[in-house]
Amino acid sequence: MSDNQHLEHMEHDRGTWGSNFGFLMAAVGSAVGLGNIWGFPYKMGNKGGFAFLIIYLLLVIFVGVVVMLGELTIGRKTGKGAVGAYAALSKKYKWVGYLGILSAFTLLAFYNVLGGLVMRYMFGFLLQILGVDGFSGAGMGFFGYILYDYSGMIFFHVLFIVCNVVIVMGGIQGGIEKFCTVAMPALFFMLLFVIIYVAFQPGAGEGYKFMLTPNFEPLSSFGGFIDVLKTAAGQMFFSLSLGMGAIISYGSYLDKKEDLQKNALIIPACDTLIAVMAACAILPACAAFNMEYAQGPGLLFNTMQNVFLSMGSFGNFVGFMFYFLVFIAAVTSSISLFEAIVTWRLDVGIEKKQKVSRTKIMSIAAVCSFIVGIPVALDALGAADAVVKAPYLLLGMTPEQLAAGQVPMAIDCWLDFFDVISEGIFMPLGALIMAVLIGWKWKTRNLIVPECEISGHKFWGYTFFDICFKFITPIGMILVLGGQIYDFFIKALIA
Ligand code: PFF
Numbered sequence: 001m002s003d004n005q006h007l008e009h010m011e012h013d014r015g016t017w018g019s020n021f022g023f024l025m026a027a028v029g030s031a032v033g034l035g036n037i038w039g040f041p042y043k044m045g046n047k048g049g050f051a052f053l054i055i056y057l058l059l060v061i062f063v064g065v066v067v068m069l070g071e072l073t074i075g076r077k078t079g080k081g082a083v084g085a086y087a088a089l090s091k092k093y094k095w096v097g098y099l100g101i102l103s104a105f106t107l108l109a110f111y112n113v114l115g116g117l118v119m120r121y122m123f124g125f126l127l128q129i130l131g132v133d134g135f136s137g138a139g140m141g142f143f144g145y146i147l148y149d150y151s152g153m154i155f156f157h158v159l160f161i162v163c164n165v166v167i168v169m170g171g172i173q174g175g176i177e178k179f180c181t182v183a184m185p186a187l188f189f190m191l192l193f194v195i196i197y198v199a200f201q202p203g204a205g206e207g208y209k210f211m212l213t214p215n216f217e218p219l220s221s222f223g224g225f226i227d228v229l230k231t232a233a234g235q236m237f238f239s240l241s242l243g244m245g246a247i248i249s250y251g252s253y254l255d256k257k258e259d260l261q262k263n264a265l266i267i268p269a270c271d272t273l274i275a276v277m278a279a280c281a282i283l284p285a286c287a288a289f290n291m292e293y294a295q296g297p298g299l300l301f302n303t304m305q306n307v308f309l310s311m312g313s314f315g316n317f318v319g320f321m322f323y324f325l326v327f328i329a330a331v332t333s334s335i336s337l338f339e340a341i342v343t344w345r346l347d348v349g350i351e352k353k354q355k356v357s358r359t360k361i362m363s364i365a366a367v368c369s370f371i372v373g374i375p376v377a378l379d380a381l382g383a384a385d386a387v388v389k390a391p392y393l394l395l396g397m398t399p400e401q402l403a404a405g406q407v408p409m410a411i412d413c414w415l416d417f418f419d420v421i422s423e424g425i426f427m428p429l430g431a432l433i434m435a436v437l438i439g440w441k442w443k444t445r446n447l448i449v450p451e452c453e454i455s456g457h458k459f460w461g462y463t464f465f466d467i468c469f470k471f472i473t474p475i476g477m478i479l480v481l482g483g484q485i486y487d488f489f490i491k492a493l494i495a
Pocket residue numbers: 030031032033034035036107237238239240241242244245246247333334336337
């Protein structure tokens with residue numbers, strides 16, 4: 001093969017999805033993740049149940065679907081990942097693409113560690129099934145124990161990243177699509193099984209009441225409303241994988257004949273369904289086992305550990321299934337973050353007519369993400385006696401100040417540090433800039449409508465989308481960004 005032929009061949013090798021269903025499973029796989037199963041139930045538990053649910057649903061409709069359509073369109077129109085796509089639309093805005101890549105790395109820093117934790121629980125139950133104590137005698141206190149098991153934290157961190165490498169190396173159709181097409185339906189049915197099991201536990205009914213009884217008390221003051229709004233919005237971005245280039249990359253591999261608007265509706269609908277289903281498993285389980293709804297981030301691990309260990313040997317089996325399900329949710333999300341990075345480098349290689357290897361790019365991305373994740377894995381969620389010190393300790397603040405609520409959330413541990421940067425700032429900022437660029441510069445009529453209509457489907461709801469791009473999304477994002485910056489950085493300092 002001559003060099004030219006080889007390059008042409010490589011360009012064709014960038015890859016496409018095999019079918020719209022395959023694309024949907026991958027995109028829903030990206031969206032459905034720890035955000036749904038770990039984040040949504042605990043945030044709903046913290047922020048008053050029903051009121052949170054309603055605000056969340058409104059945000060999905062007015063912001064989520066709109067930004068999703070924007071990202072899919074930008075990706076498919078340019079046929080490039082985030083950096084290449086923004087550069088193709090306007091050289092001046094290439095940096096917005098880099099912002100996406102940066103957020104992908106900051107998110108991976110803690111997502112891989114959480115994925116590793118999930119794998120540790122999964123192996124724990126597997127060992128239990130085999131008759132070995134999989135939780136080192138720590139039983140229900142395992143969450144506290146594992147954080148100090150540094151070699152275990154690193155081992156499972158690496159193992160989770162290796163799973164990503166194997167899938168992403170397989171390419172778009174042979175790796176990501178193939179895996180997600182099997183994994184996502186499996187996840188749905190396993191979750192359904194857990195919901196049905198929990199529903200039969202005495203006392204579970206209280207949990208449904210908490211979720212579904214109309215109660216607008218948390219929204220009765222302006223401050224309360226903003227508090228619920230920003231938590232729900234941060235959650236929505238994170239959950240829908242928006243604002244960081246993952247959806248742009250997935251869109252770039254989509255065939256021109258596919259209906260973008262339909263996809264932009266189906267992905268958020270499935271994601272929301274799974275989040276609500278996860279809450280339907282975890283909050284009633286909380287009620288049945290007399291545990292607090294407002295437990296914060298430990299909710300998933302602590303509550304479910306109680307459920308499974310109380311079920312005797314059958315619990316080992318259900319526990320394994322459950323963590324396997326959470327693992328699938330996590331890995332189908334992290335591969336999309338890696339893919340955002342891989343697509344960026346592939347595009348650069350193709351543009352410069354250089355030889356590019358997906359395997360090499362992915363391996364480098366994996367090593368980099370491992371390195372940034374090390375402090376997250378080793379700081380025992382900010383404990384003062386951990387081997388790696390949390391940011392607040394490095395800055396000379398004390399555990400007493402932490403206990404008194406005087407340490408900003410952004411620096412209380414490395415997980416929050418990376419989470420605040422990505423979910424709290426980069427993601428809404430990315431969405432804000434994109435919405436403003438589409439609404440005011442590139443224009444819904446000139447950019448979004450023609451690309452959506454290429455497939456032969458008529459664009460519907462023009463006024464709705466245009467108003468959302470121009471006003472609703474930007475205003476919402478400014479409120480959210482302001483609220484989050486105050487919450488994560490400032491609130492504690494003036495306490
Ligand atoms: N949506 C994923 C979740 O809910 O866990 C997280 C995520 C994946 C965010 C990919 C962003 C992203 F690009």
